[in-house]
Amino acid sequence: xxxxxxLDHAATTPMLEAxxxxxxxxxxxxxxxxxxHAEGRAARAALERARGQxxxxxxxxxxxLLTSGASEALAxxxxxxxxxxxxxxxxxxxxxxxxxxxxAMIPVTADGLIDGAALAELLASPALVAVQWANSETGVRQxxxxxxxxxxxxxxxxxxxxxxxxxxxxxxLVEHADFIAISAHKRGxxxxxxxxxxxxxxxxxxxxxxxxxxxxxxENLPGALGHAAALAVPEPVSHYxxxxxxxxxxxTRSGGDVVARAAPRHPAxxxxxxxxxxxxxxxxxxxxxxxxxxxxSACSSGSMKPSHxxxxxxxxxxxxxxxIRVSFGRxxxxxxxxxxxxAWRDIARGVRAFAA
Numbered sequence: 370x371x372x373x374x375x376l377d378h379a380a381t382t383p384m385l386e387a388x389x390x391x392x393x394x395x396x397x398x399x400x401x402x403x404x405x406h407a408e409g410r411a412a413r414a415a416l417e418r419a420r421g422q423x424x425x426x427x428x429x430x431x432x433x434l435l436t437s438g439a440s441e442a443l444a445x446x447x448x449x450x451x452x453x454x455x456x457x458x459x460x461x462x463x464x465x466x467x468x469x470x471x472x473a474m475i476p477v478t479a480d481g482l483i484d485g486a487a488l489a490e491l492l493a494s495p496a497l498v499a500v501q502w503a504n505s506e507t508g509v510r511q512x513x514x515x516x517x518x519x520x521x522x523x524x525x526x527x528x529x530x531x532x533x534x535x536x537x538x539x540x541x542l543v544e545h546a547d548f549i550a551i552s553a554h555k556r557g558x559x560x561x562x563x564x565x566x567x568x569x570x571x572x573x574x575x576x577x578x579x580x581x582x583x584x585x586x587x588e589n590l591p592g593a594l595g596h597a598a599a600l601a602v603p604e605p606v607s608h609y610x611x612x613x614x615x616x617x618x619x620x621t622r623s624g625g626d627v628v629a630r631a632a633p634r635h636p637a638x639x640x641x642x643x644x645x646x647x648x649x650x651x652x653x654x655x656x657x658x659x660x661x662x663x664x665x666s667a668c669s670s671g672s673m674k675p676s677h678x679x680x681x682x683x684x685x686x687x688x689x690x691x692x693i694r695v696s697f698g699r700x701x702x703x704x705x706x707x708x709x710x711x712a713w714r715d716i717a718r719g720v721r722a723f724a725a
Contacts, residue, residue, distance in 0.1 A: 374660045374705055378555075379505055379533060379638050379696035384595070385557040391598035392559050395591030402588045403579060412590050419593040423564055426536040426600035427551070428543045432567040434580045435593055439532035440464040442550035442565035445584065446528045447472075447499060449574040450548065454496035458483055459681035460509070462530060465499050474681075475500075480632035481509035481682050483516055492523035502531040502542060506665045506678045506694055508613075508638030509629045517545035526572055532563075533635055535604040547572060553592065557699065558599035562592030602699075609697050610636035612706050616695060619710040623717060628692060629682070637697040643713070645720045648693050655693075658712045663694050 375383070395415070400408035402416045416435075424433045436442045447455060447468040455472035457465055460481055466472070473491055475498070476484045483500060492498075498520045503510045513529060520527045528548040532555050542549065549566040553559055567573055570583065578585025613636055617627045620641050628640035643651055648664035655662050665676050675689035695709065 372659055374708055376695045376697065376701070376705070376709060377661045377663045378698035378701075379635075379694060380663055381554045381560065382557050382698045384554075384559055385599050385602055385699075387602055388553075388558045388595040388599040392591045392595040395594040399590065402590055416588055416590050416593055419590075419597040420564075422597035423551075423593070423600060424566065426597075427531075427549070427566065428537060428540060429549070429566045430543075432570050432581075434565045434567060434583050435588060436563050436565055436584060437561055437589070438554070438563040439530060439550040439552035440468075441584075442548075442552075442563055443499070443528070443530060444468040445565050446548040446550065446567075446573070447497065449576070449583075450497045450526060450528070451572045451574070452495050452497045452526055454494060456488070456491055456496045456498045456525075458500045458511070460504050460507075460678040461499060461501055462505055462532075463677075465501075465530060469499070472499075477681050479683050480629045481507055481678070482632060483511055485515060485519055488516065489519050489523070492520065492525055495524040495526075496520075497526050497528055499528040499530065502529050502534045502539065503635035503638065504678060505533055505638070506676060507628050507640040507682075508635035508696075510633040510635060512633075513539070514541045514545050521545075533638065535606055535637075536600045538604075538606055553596035553599060556596075556599050556604070557602060559592050559595040562589050562596050564596075604699060606636050609701075612697050612701060612703060613637065613639050615703060616641075616706050616710065619706070620713065623710065623714050625713065625717070628679070639695045640692055641695065641713075642688065642692045643717055643720065644691060646716070647687075647690050649690075651691075651693050651716065654716050655709075655712060658715075660709055660712055662709075663696075664692065665694065 400412040402413040443465050455469040457472045459474045476487045517527050526547040529546040530550050532552040547568045552563040575582040626642040679689045
């Protein structure tokens, strides 16, 4: 679609050419990696190379279980890790909340950060604690090393949803997390593939089947190859940060609100409130202007319910329904940001004129 501007990379990012080529290669040489014949052995060798490349991209030295994506990775860890109790951050992705019904919720501050004192109090007995590296709606980044220290002091385990994290940007994550969930399609790879990084397989109950007995089902060789190929293409993290700061400043000057501006945030994700106009209406108007953005995570943006993320941060009433998310990818430019800002100002002027 010519002249369209895509600013919803936190939902999914276009597949890189290198990833597409790797998927095609995997399909052309497809054989079941679990088969004992020569073709199966060749497929197995290719799968193990991809597994190693995925782990190396994150600096991970533990085990790597290939999955259908971050949601399945979260479900495996939350459903089968050794601790009997589950604690989940109040702003976590719906996939984590659904995977652990009845889990205790860890409160967050007004900036969306895990309340360390509350977490310590909840850890009266060991538990698996699940938090996002960066929130998929607001971009707020959690202090992983600090959270891990509290969790491990109580004998618990830490699961980090790192679907939104560019590979290799946070050594503290791989140093301190016990489980890490990752997704290919958030990083320029194909949909339907991801991984659960596991520090010690003894902390996870096996179920039989493939992936060393920890996940049943024929391995997705084309997907794994595409995932590895995408991770080999570095992301311009400093460029993302400059773009987001440019957007934050412009939104503030235009009378909008930057969600959690004082908190550490993902360099490529910004969340913004336009007072007086529902996010659903904003999305339609931006779409008519040729710009794709979202309201909350892609999994919940079609819902009319208030954002559970903003509610947990203390937002109330209509304010929770007036926030949209803008997220960048490798090809996003400063000119793209300026185009979005111009559209924002046009829409906001209409809101003010109507209110007058």
